[in-house]
Amino acid sequence: MPDDHRILCTRPLPASLIRQAATHGVHIEVHAFIRIQSVITPAAAAVISKLASQPATVIFTSSNAVTAVSELLQTQSDRGTQWQLYCLQGATLDTVWQYFDGQQVIATTAYSKELAYQLLNDKPEGPLLFFCGDQRRDELPDTLAAGGLALQEYQVYQTVATPVALPTAYQGVLFFSPSAVTSYFSMNALPPSAVCFAIGHTTAGALLPYTSADRIIVCKRPGTNEMIQTVIEYFDHNNNY
CATH class of the missing domain: 3.40.50.10090 (Rossmann fold)
Known part of the structure; x- marks a missing residue:
C-alpha cells in the first residue's frame, strides 16, 4: 500500500x-x-451582447472570463456563434468547449505570449476582443500592441482574495x-x-x-x-x- x-x-x-x-x-x-465575481456593468453587458451578434475574433486566457461572458449571453438567441476563438489550453479550452462550438476555436496554446504570436501570424480581420479579469497579465496585450494589433479589452470579472x-x-x-x-x-x-x-x-x-x-x-x-x-x-x- x-x-x-x-x-x-x-x-x-x-x-x-x-x-x-x-x-x-x-x-x-x-x-x-480566491473568489471570482462578475463585474460586468449594465452598460458593458449591452455592448457585449451587441458584439455577440457580430463576427469578431475573441481571446480568452481564463476559464473565468469564458464563464462570465457565456453566462451573460445564455439568454440570447445569438451567443457569439459568429466569433472565432483563440484561447489557452487546459481549463480555459475545456470551458470554451462547454459553451461554444468546438469548430469556432481557431488556435489554442499553453501560454499567453504564444497565443499572441499566433494571432500576429494569423492577422485576423475585424474586431479583436479580449475578455479578461482585473489581474490579467501584460504579455498578450503588450505583444499584440508591439506587433500592430489593436485590442478591445473588456474586464468581465475580478479576483478577490x-x-x-x-x-x-x-x-x-x-x-x-x-x-x-x-x-x-x-x-x-x-x-x-x-x-x-x-x-x-x-x-x-x-x-x-x-x-x-x-x-x-x-x-x-x-x-x-x-x-x-x-x-x-x-x-x-x-x-x-
Missing part, C-alpha cells in the same frame, strides 16, 4: 479527481484562497494562479518539508519569493486533470517523502 500524503488544493476540484488521488494514497483537502490560516502540515500545496499564491502566503508559510505544485510557469514564478525552485513542481501541460496526475506521479516516485 502506498504511504498516505496530505495535500492542500487552493481551489475547488471535481470530487472524481479527489477520489482518484485517494486511491494512490494522496489525500487532498480543498480550501479556496479569501485567505485563511491553516495549521495543518501538508506535504504539498497545489496552486492554479499567481493570485492564489499571494492569498495563501499572506497568512501561511510553506511547511518545512512541503513541495508546491504549479499549473504553469507563470504561477511557478509567483512562488519563487516564498520558496526555492527545487521545491516547485510545474505541471507539464496546463489542466486540472494533468495537475492531479502530476501530484500522483510525484508521490508515487517519492514514497519515502
Whole structure:
C-alpha cells in the first residue's frame, strides 16, 4: 500500500479527481484562497451582447472570463456563434468547449505570449476582443500592441482574495494562479518539508519569493486533470517523502 500524503488544493476540484488521488494514497483537502465575481456593468453587458451578434475574433486566457461572458449571453438567441476563438489550453479550452462550438476555436496554446504570436501570424480581420479579469497579465496585450494589433479589452470579472490560516502540515500545496499564491502566503508559510505544485510557469514564478525552485513542481501541460496526475506521479516516485 502506498504511504498516505496530505495535500492542500487552493481551489475547488471535481470530487472524481479527489477520489482518484485517494486511491494512490494522496489525500487532498480543498480550501479556496480566491473568489471570482462578475463585474460586468449594465452598460458593458449591452455592448457585449451587441458584439455577440457580430463576427469578431475573441481571446480568452481564463476559464473565468469564458464563464462570465457565456453566462451573460445564455439568454440570447445569438451567443457569439459568429466569433472565432483563440484561447489557452487546459481549463480555459475545456470551458470554451462547454459553451461554444468546438469548430469556432481557431488556435489554442499553453501560454499567453504564444497565443499572441499566433494571432500576429494569423492577422485576423475585424474586431479583436479580449475578455479578461482585473489581474490579467501584460504579455498578450503588450505583444499584440508591439506587433500592430489593436485590442478591445473588456474586464468581465475580478479576483478577490479569501485567505485563511491553516495549521495543518501538508506535504504539498497545489496552486492554479499567481493570485492564489499571494492569498495563501499572506497568512501561511510553506511547511518545512512541503513541495508546491504549479499549473504553469507563470504561477511557478509567483512562488519563487516564498520558496526555492527545487521545491516547485510545474505541471507539464496546463489542466486540472494533468495537475492531479502530476501530484500522483510525484508521490508515487517519492514514497519515502
